[in-house]
Amino acid sequence: MDKKTKIVQASIEVFKEKGIEKTKISDIVKKAEIAQGTFYLYFPSKLSVMPAIAEQIVLQLIKKVEANVALEAPLQEQLSQLVDAIFQVTGEFRDVTVLVYAGFSTTENMSEWETIYTPFYDLLASLLETNKSRHLIRETIDAARTAKLVLGLIETAAEQVYLYDAYDAQKEAEQKAELLTFLEHALRP
Amino acid sequence: MDKKTKIVQASIEVFKEKGIEKTKISDIVKKAEIAQGTFYLYFPSKLSVMPAIAEQIVLQLIKKVEANVALEAPLQEQLSQLVDAIFQVTGEFRDVTVLVYAGFSTTENMSEWETIYTPFYDLLASLLETNKSRHLIRETIDAARTAKLVLGLIETAAEQVYLYDAYDAQKEAEQKAELLTFLEHALRP
Amino acid sequence: MDKKTKIVQASIEVFKEKGIEKTKISDIVKKAEIAQGTFYLYFPSKLSVMPAIAEQIVLQLIKKVEANVALEAPLQEQLSQLVDAIFQVTGEFRDVTVLVYAGFSTTENMSEWETIYTPFYDLLASLLETNKSRHLIRETIDAARTAKLVLGLIETAAEQVYLYDAYDAQKEAEQKAELLTFLEHALRP
Amino acid sequence: MDKKTKIVQASIEVFKEKGIEKTKISDIVKKAEIAQGTFYLYFPSKLSVMPAIAEQIVLQLIKKVEANVALEAPLQEQLSQLVDAIFQVTGEFRDVTVLVYAGFSTTENMSEWETIYTPFYDLLASLLETNKSRHLIRETIDAARTAKLVLGLIETAAEQVYLYDAYDAQKEAEQKAELLTFLEHALRP
DNA sequence: AATGAATGAGAATTCATTCAT
């Protein structure tokens, strides 16, 4: 693993443990097992690691969705697979998601988040588009806007499961079921 | 206004202006017009002000919703009023919301956020319950769970309008319209 | 108990617990159960409590010695009683002794310590003088100087028992025995 | 000279000048000619320098005694040389001794002082042992215990000369003479 | 490229002291 990747991986872990505010560059380099000065060879600051982390998250999301959502399956199944995929990635990156998100809002270049998320938004939009042309979802739907709504809805639900509540498999199943019904009704013609 | 309230008010303002990372305690006390040491009489650190801020936000949400959502109105109108209320408060507190949210995920007890949000969740749940008993929304809905989904959905949509994009009134209207249709379909019988 | 006494008592306890350096006036007033401002009605600073504490120690020393050292007893017995008395008081005030001592050396008015200790030095000197006139101790002894030597010797021995070593009754007895033999030889004709 | 040594040396000097209470870390780093932050690379606090200082004092004591006390000389001469050595070092480190001592009693582990002093106690004990085998001192003496008594006695006497009284060479000589006689009688067969 | 000790500006924190009640 090259040093840059080591830094990104270590940052994710440390941000998870301590949060952005309390994370020091010295924590990151310790975890990455590199020298203090080496960090600056790759990133100018703590926050500038964020985009790289965000890219990791988006990469995972795309990978999971492409691997698991069967476009030819019935809508209900597709949605279920989509929800599972997003829950999985959100669970894996736990609070990093919200931290990265907050990190961006701090750095003032919130639009960078948009840019990085674009490939995933596009994927979701095309997914909706396909279903629209197959008349499985409402025709009035604006695929691009709704993609964002859907993602926001699923991510928030996942966060509520993984962050807030003490984790409980039973609850997760119930929350997912409620979410799926909600989604289906929202989308179907 | 007592000193504690002054600190919370000043913190909100400074966090809005500078973000958490760049906010110094000296900024807060200056805005609050109190002495540096006085801060520590009420809060042990910058981050520990977060819960108090969260309470303010929830208070505003409740106030706005109670004032503007007419329970006897048709569902569509109620939802529209609800969305407007949440968009307004989210807009008012802009990035503070996400910062507070991120602050919590750091500050040990994410469950505190739940506790603070509970009154608002309850309000939304009872709103759904009323509509359920009037057969305006699906009978299969679990009011408590759905309340969280609805809030998550609306807040995320609002954040997408106020944080990401350079603000654009036209876009806001379109986003709201899409969101409302989405919501109506998700809830109605 | 009047407030001044309360302050002195509380100071002794807190100094014992935390040492002078780490003791805050707020610790003292908390222990004394008085208000912060009240302290300044009686003492201008933390260190100015020292003389009052020293006086307490000397008072105890004099009381113990006068009560327990029988002037008409044989030298060996007198010395044994003297050692017991000083060990007891040193034990009671543990490290406060050395802290007060250090406190004085800080305040630059080390001579105040001398002044406060004078009554006890005098008592020891007169004790030696009596024994000299009864030919129980060397005639070449300068009572005043030797009083200081004797006190220094016994106090140091006591401190070594009570401060350094994990306390051990067996060891204390042996240390006392060695000390007594040492003292007897040093003093006897 | 490495930075750690610089800090210890500077601390000794500043403690001598100002006492522990009034010494600021900024005074130490200024004297040591290092940056403020560098201090914290080696010591977590002002008081944690104490053990290192104590080691210096013990080192000096050992050096002086080994250089000046002639083991083959008559007892009286040996004791005189011992007293001179201890007086010299005590004088050199003046109030630092008592401050370090007080610092220890605060800093949790008084036993650390014992550990640091052990080499010097051992030296004194072996010195007594040699004289015992040459029948210059009492056979009943426990060398280890008596070493501590002797050191305590001499140090206290030295402190009384250097700390309490306004220094007076005449008095010093008289005090030393009285002390020597006292010691001789205490030790000799 | 990599290192990590050293730096020092700047922020956090403390706590003796005051003073209106």
Place this chain on the structure above:
DNA sequence: CATGAATGAATTCTCATTCAT
């Protein structure tokens, strides 16, 4: 006399950043 909230000057302490090796 007594109180204790408020003060802010004085210190401690942190940590991003540099740079000689």
